[in-house]
Amino acid sequence: MWKSLPVTAALAIALISPFAVAAQDGPTSQTSLAEQLVDAFNGVFGVHPGMRANHPKGVVLEGTFAPSASAASVSTAAHLQKRKTPIPITVRFSAGSGQPSVPDTSQMPRGMAVKFSLPDGSKTDLVVLSFNGFPVATAEEFRDFLLAVGASGADAPKPTAIETFLQTHPAARNFLESPKPQPVSYATLPYFGINAFKFTNAKGAVIFGRYQLRPVAGEQFLTQAQLDTMGPDYLSSEIRERVRRSPAKFKLLLQVAEKDDKIDDPSIAWPDSRKQIELGTLTITKAVADSQAAEKKLLFMLGALVPGIEAADPMIAARSASYIVSLSRRAQAQ
Numbered sequence: 001m002w003k004s005l006p007v008t009a010a011l012a013i014a015l016i017s018p019f020a021v022a023a024q025d026g027p028t029s030q031t032s033l034a035e036q037l038v039d040a041f042n043g044v045f046g047v048h049p050g051m052r053a054n055h056p057k058g059v060v061l062e063g064t065f066a067p068s069a070s071a072a073s074v075s076t077a078a079h080l081q082k083r084k085t086p087i088p089i090t091v092r093f094s095a096g097s098g099q100p101s102v103p104d105t106s107q108m109p110r111g112m113a114v115k116f117s118l119p120d121g122s123k124t125d126l127v128v129l130s131f132n133g134f135p136v137a138t139a140e141e142f143r144d145f146l147l148a149v150g151a152s153g154a155d156a157p158k159p160t161a162i163e164t165f166l167q168t169h170p171a172a173r174n175f176l177e178s179p180k181p182q183p184v185s186y187a188t189l190p191y192f193g194i195n196a197f198k199f200t201n202a203k204g205a206v207i208f209g210r211y212q213l214r215p216v217a218g219e220q221f222l223t224q225a226q227l228d229t230m231g232p233d234y235l236s237s238e239i240r241e242r243v244r245r246s247p248a249k250f251k252l253l254l255q256v257a258e259k260d261d262k263i264d265d266p267s268i269a270w271p272d273s274r275k276q277i278e279l280g281t282l283t284i285t286k287a288v289a290d291s292q293a294a295e296k297k298l299l300f301m302l303g304a305l306v307p308g309i310e311a312a313d314p315m316i317a318a319r320s321a322s323y324i325v326s327l328s329r330r331a332q333a334q
């Protein structure tokens, strides 16, 4: 469980050990896989001191989570039990790029991170993306994907490293080439957990599932003519304005795996026909006054879990370890 987190480099480094993942066949044997992943992001997007290695551009808001009547049948997790008062949440929406100045008008996935503040003072998080499926199956392959992107600049000889990589990784090609329509709002996009978790209920019954967050406002996208009138920060301005008028809501769903679904390969999206269980509603009510100050102190950790939920995909530990390396480096630069 994740106790409230003061951001210091020393603490961040101490936190690395439980999530440490050995590099299998990395470029050097001296660095951990988590460090290699953060270095690989830096190779693609550059080093931006004090900023996240990925998703550095974001906006922080607050709200509450109310579990559904069916949530407790899925898991004993504290935030999924029936309760009189909703659970406070902190939400960060982000641009899915490592470039802090990327315009919101660019085609890319968007991120959403949610921190639940549980009654006992601990925290647990969700970290999701507006694209259903990851480019690759493992963290090692993701490092190699990023290294290939980084080595494929305009002057790179043909075929470039990424052209060669895509020949043998169709999911990565699909991820890069699928259209990503421009949202009206961060609150009009669906988001996907991509990595699978194991859920155990009070009777000991186990299911495996992936989170989905569905916007209650419905999915809404801009036409090209509308997009042409939008500024580079239109999404953060829009969500601040939207929650001033009325809350932005999402349904938290669990897409349940069937027997033959791969739970350890996030590059394969499960069919839409899979059973979905509603876990609750997120209600985002206000933007924080100083988002930049707030996000510096925040670390969203999908591997910080409560009893009743366990990681089912090895990528979860690898992601968690790299988020801590990124936090450690951004905290050192502050």
Ligand code: HEM
Pocket: 037, 038, 041, 051, 052, 053, 054, 055, 058, 092, 093, 094, 110, 111, 112, 113, 127, 128, 129, 134, 138, 139, 142, 192, 193, 194, 195, 266, 298, 299, 300, 315, 318, 319, 322, 323, 324, 326, 327, 330
């Ligand atoms: C091996 C795979 C992955 C690696 C190495 C990776 C790495 C990172 C890193 C280093 C950060 C910055 C963390 C920080 O400084 O706080 C980050 C942020 C983020 N990642 Fe990942 N990531 C991976 C997969 C994913 C997946 C599968 C998703 C979504 C399902 C995702 C969604 C996000 C989001 C939304 C953020 C921003 C979190 C925030 O607002 O603080 N990532 N990622």
